[in-house]
Amino acid sequence: NGHLWTGRLFQMSTLVFLWLLPLGCAAVAANGVNGGQTVEYIKLKPGEKRVINTDPVFEFGETTVTYNVSTQPGYVLTAVIDKLMTCEKDKYIKFEDQSGLNMGEYCNKTKLIAYRPVVTGERMVITVYMGESKIEDYQLTVYSDVEPRGPPPLPLKPQSKCKCGVPAINKETGCGKALEGEIPWQVLIKARYGGRVHTFCGGSLISREFVLTTAHCLTDTPLIDLVVVMGTVDRFDLRQLSGIKSAEIHEDYDDHTKEHDIALVKLEFPVQYTDNIMAVCLPMRISNKPLTGEEMQISGWGLHDEEDKSKILQKGSVLGMSYLSCFEKYEMAIYNQMCADKETGDVCKGDEGGPLTMVDSGVHYLMGIISLPTCGSPMWPSVYTRVTGYLRWIYDKAERKLCFK
Numbered sequence: 001n002g003h004l005w006t007g008r009l010f011q012m013s014t015l016v017f018l019w020l021l022p023l024g025c026a027a028v029a030a031n032g033v034n035g036g037q038t039v040e041y042i043k044l045k046p047g048e049k050r051v052i053n054t055d056p057v058f059e060f061g062e063t064t065v066t067y068n069v070s071t072q073p074g075y076v077l078t079a080v081i082d083k084l085m086t087c088e089k090d091k092y093i094k095f096e097d098q099s100g101l102n103m104g105e106y107c108n109k110t111k112l113i114a115y116r117p118v119v120t121g122e123r124m125v126i127t128v129y130m131g132e133s134k135i136e137d138y139q140l141t142v143y144s145d146v147e148p149r150g151p152p153p154l155p156l157k158p159q160s161k162c163k164c165g166v167p168a169i170n171k172e173t174g175c176g177k178a179l180e181g182e183i184p185w186q187v188l189i190k191a192r193y194g195g196r197v198h199t200f201c202g203g204s205l206i207s208r209e210f211v212l213t214t215a216h217c218l219t220d221t222p223l224i225d226l227v228v229v230m231g232t233v234d235r236f237d238l239r240q241l242s243g244i245k246s247a248e249i250h251e252d253y254d255d256h257t258k259e260h261d262i263a264l265v266k267l268e269f270p271v272q273y274t275d276n277i278m279a280v281c282l283p284m285r286i287s288n289k290p291l292t293g294e295e296m297q298i299s300g301w302g303l304h305d306e307e308d309k310s311k312i313l314q315k316g317s318v319l320g321m322s323y324l325s326c327f328e329k330y331e332m333a334i335y336n337q338m339c340a341d342k343e344t345g346d347v348c349k350g351d352e353g354g355p356l357t358m359v360d361s362g363v364h365y366l367m368g369i370i371s372l373p374t375c376g377s378p379m380w381p382s383v384y385t386r387v388t389g390y391l392r393w394i395y396d397k398a399e400r401k402l403c404f405k
Helices: 056-060 325-331 387-397
Strands: 007-009 017-021 036-043 049-053 062-069 075-081 092-097 104-106 123-130 140-144 186-193 197-205 210-213 224-229 239-247 264-266 295-300 316-322 338-340 357-362 363-372 382-386
Touching: 056 062, 104 325, 123 140, 186 210, 186 264, 197 239, 197 363, 210 363, 295 363, 325 338, 338 363, 363 387, 382 387
Parallel strands: 036 062
Antiparallel strands: 007 017, 007 036, 049 140, 062 123, 075 140, 092 104, 092 123, 186 197, 186 224, 197 210, 210 264, 224 239, 239 264, 295 316, 295 357, 316 338, 338 382, 357 363, 363 382
């Protein structure tokens, strides 16, 4: 690792030491140093990884060590906790993303979920604190993706002729039955069993040829048995439907955690846009917009009581939750999932795959895909796949046949 360098800064009340060390070299501190903060800067190339072991500076008393990790723009950092100290006397390891968002504080007595990977964007800040108790060993592995995950590079600029995100009926977000043409990108994926067609999942039309839904909607049913219904709010109206030509399920989808719960469906034939059929916009222009506290719209034909699915498409609004609030509920450490708290509605079984949208400057953008609905539980918010984390994946899998507004 001789070609890589880390900058290291150790601060005390009256002394400042600065070292430039090649990766893998330990800092040497003077004996008797007590209290302070060490900052280490780590720059990773795409595909590169770094193992972080217990810092010897902890031998000199109560100290905080911060690792500022970065990689090239568009790439994603992942940290895996290999070994973790106990929680006694306020010891912790804390992770923050590039915006300073707290991804959680971990210790191995109360946060066993911490052994799952922590994923951020191109920057990650890791803070380790030992308190006044004896030093304990920890080990982290941080690595950068081999391939970029961020939004596709320019020239994907807004296109004036791009038709998406503007419905024929543009009502204020509310709760209840949707009108024809109000959510024209909402589709219904149905399964054919024994000569009958049954409601299966939702989805969002993102172009004339492609629909976004969840991976778990497509894993157990042959594509030949699925049809996509569009252009209606009535789930029994089958006048406009299409077969599925192909489907791309995310290659890293985890059925247990629902990580990477996203799939791209290619319709058998391109659709014609009407007042009742229109694509929703992908959030290229607002990919960095914070969603905490933002009002967003949900929709679907899922259960509206304990047994019955809705005949007419239902809509509601939710509020985006912070990553930390979501983590505290589920102890998830997955960057590309998000939670939303019910405001005038919530999603339920049968709504999976459907849209979570936000209006910006009069245009509707697809911010999430319904992944884990909780049916209005007062304790558990519903979980969505965060679309902004998969823009490059979507663009590549859609054969670059997408436009952006």
